[in-house]
Amino acid sequence: MTAATVKQTLAGWGRYPQVASQVARPDRYAEVAAWAREASLARGMGRAYGDAAISAGGTTVLMTRLNRFISFDADSGLLRAEAGVTLDEILQVVMAQGWFLPVTPGTRYVTLGGAIAADVHGKNHHHVGSFSAFVQSFELFTPAGALTCSASENVEAFNATVGGMGMTGLIGEVTLQLKRIQSGNMLVQHLPAPDLATALALMDSPEHDDEYTVAWIDCLAGGKHLGRSVFMRGHHAEGPLTAGPGPARLKLPVNLPTLALNRYSVKAFNAFYYRWEGRKQKSFHCDIAPFFYPLDGIRDWNRLYGKPGFVQYQFLLPPETAAAGLKSVLERLAKSGNASFLAVLKRFGPGGSGLMSFPAPGYTLALDLPLRHDTLALLDTLDAVVLEHGGRVYLAKDARLAASNLVRMYPQLDEWRRIRATLDPDRLFVSALGQRLEMC
Ligand SMILES: Cc1cc2nc3c(=O)[nH]c(=O)nc-3n(C[C@H](O)[C@H](O)[C@H](O)COP(=O)(O)OP(=O)(O)OC[C@H]3O[C@@H](n4cnc5c(N)ncnc54)[C@H](O)[C@@H]3O)c2cc1C
Known part of the structure; x- marks a missing residue:
């Protein structure tokens, strides 16, 4: 017999969409098998941005107490x-x-x-x-x-x-x-890249490669500065071992007004950040937390986007089309006036064995966009650019992709569906994302 459920409104990290749900929170591992026969989705920390961790009906099982x-x-x-x-x-x-x-x-x-x-x-x-x-x-x-x-x-x-x-x-x-x-320390270097071509060249160059690389992009810079970035690279350094990262010191206590993150505030921040971070061209040591988890330092930072919430648009483009596709996306974004406070570019190597896994060789850009009246329409136009360049959108971030585009982005979808049907013939496990994208 499984434990009682409660009604709760669930959302992803972007706080859009929000869905009234039936939630169970087992705390004994022995209960898992029973839930698998009647539940419709597991949920962890709810850090997927959109509707991936919200069930389409039935019970959502919070797994966080199964943490032994x-x-x-x-x-x-x-x-x-x-x-x-x-x-x-x-x-x-x-x-x-x-x-x-x-x-x-x-x-x-x-x-x-x-x-x-x-x-x-x-x-x-x-x-x-x-x-x-x-x-x-x-x-x-x-x-x-x-x-x-x-x-x-x-x-x-x-x-x-x-x-x-x-x-x-x-x-x-x-x-x-x-x-x-060897230690809790990272050896890091930040290099300014005045435009997209330089940012991509830095990411590709064996001379600038490192164990970890990433670029922050100023997505409001246009013209010859389009794609202006701070390229960051680092590796684990020698030194003393340390305890794990400490808890967040700051907390965003309330939703910010919707207007707080607008084209002008983001533009001013971006210009400052590019100069400030790009100036640190010498290598420096830092702890694990600021290198890997800069946003974890502020609890509930997703409230920054106000009550309507936000969407993260993360897409991947193959190496051959990445430069042209990224340029097209950044141009459309700059023209729309939608300001992404956070825009992060990474390079991917070969994909793994997961049939629906997002990574494949190429470049991925993640954009956080406040939900405005025109944001979803803008993202539809970006989907068309991504598809035209042979790319795909990351489902863990998605809240709005159309089902007709999914199959074009994930060529192994039918094989995944076949295997899924053998594991769950009665289609009990379906998320709101899976229902929207007609996956099951
Ligand atoms: C600030 C931030 C930064 C991020 N950076 C990255 C990044 O760099 N790279 C990246 O890949 N992702 C990134 N993400 C996304 C995040 O890592 C993924 O969405 C991850 O799945 C969230 O894990 P969770 O425990 O919160 O799962 P949830 O968000 O609760 O669920 C995500 C999915 O996992 C499923 N799930 C959870 N637990 C189980 C279980 N026990 N059994 C079966 N299915 C389960 C859910 O059904 C759902 O489909 C980031 C998210 C945030 C908020």
Whole structure:
């Protein structure tokens, strides 16, 4: 018998859309199998931006109380834990012992289950691939029963679940290979790139390559400054080992007025940031937290976008078309007057085995856009540019893509559907995203 459920309004990190939901919050691992027979979606920390962690009906199972560590071998770096353990909780245990996450997204407040379901990537994708490359195995609870999935066992279920956005069942215990570090320090360098071509050249150049690379783009700069960026690179340095990152020191207590983030405030910020950050051309040391998780320093920073919320538009373009496609997107964005406070460019290496995983060779740009009356229409035009250039949109960030575009972006969608149907023939596991995109 499963525990009681409560009514709760759920949203993603962008706070759009918001959906009245039926929510369960099991705290014993033994309950997971029962929930897999009647639930319709797992939810971790709700850091997916759009509607990926909202169920289309039925019960949403909050996994965050299933957060027990099962074992950690400090010699091999092999960790086994329940899927509700967050990356932050892992760092608190392993960093002082000389271990780190092999791949980490830009926030540490995501669960192991969420990291697998979105097959998350970090600033080192061009060297090591995405999260699933380090997942040795996980338990998958489906309506038909439990499976152990890995690259050699129940391989189809593994490949459909990594990047499968929760729609193959509930991920239970996870075994993850961590990465050795010598210290809690990073050696970092910031270089200004006056335009897009320079930013892409820096990302491509073996001379400027590093373990981690990323570029912040001033997406309001136009004309000859289009794509003006600060290129950032870094690697783990030598030095003393440290404890995991501390908690956020600041908190945004209320929603900001909708007008606070506008074209003018963002333009002023961008001009300042480009000069300030671009000036640090000498290498410098910094802690893990500001390098990997700059936004985690402010709790509830998503309130910055006011009551209507915001959308993140993250897309990928293949290497051959990236320069032209990025130029076209940035031009349209600048012309629309929509101001993205945050615009982050990363380089991807080869994709992994996940049938619906986002990463593939090329470049990815993530834009945070406040929800205005014209934002969704603008994003439809950007979808057309992305498709024209052979790219795709990241489902973990999406709240509004049209179903007709999904199949053109994810060529393995039909294969994923076939495998998913064997795991969940009665279509119990469907998110609002899956329903909108007609995935199941
Ligand atoms: C500030 C910020 C920065 C980010 N940076 C990056 C980045 O650099 N790279 C990147 O790839 N992503 C990034 N993300 C996105 C984030 O990493 C993913 O959306 C991740 O899936 C969120 O994990 P979560 O635990 O919050 O899961 P949720 O948001 O709660 O759920 C996400 C998906 O995972 C599924 N899921 C969760 N738990 C389970 C489970 N136990 N079993 C089955 N399915 C499950 C849900 O059904 C849903 O489909 C960022 C998000 C934020 C807010």
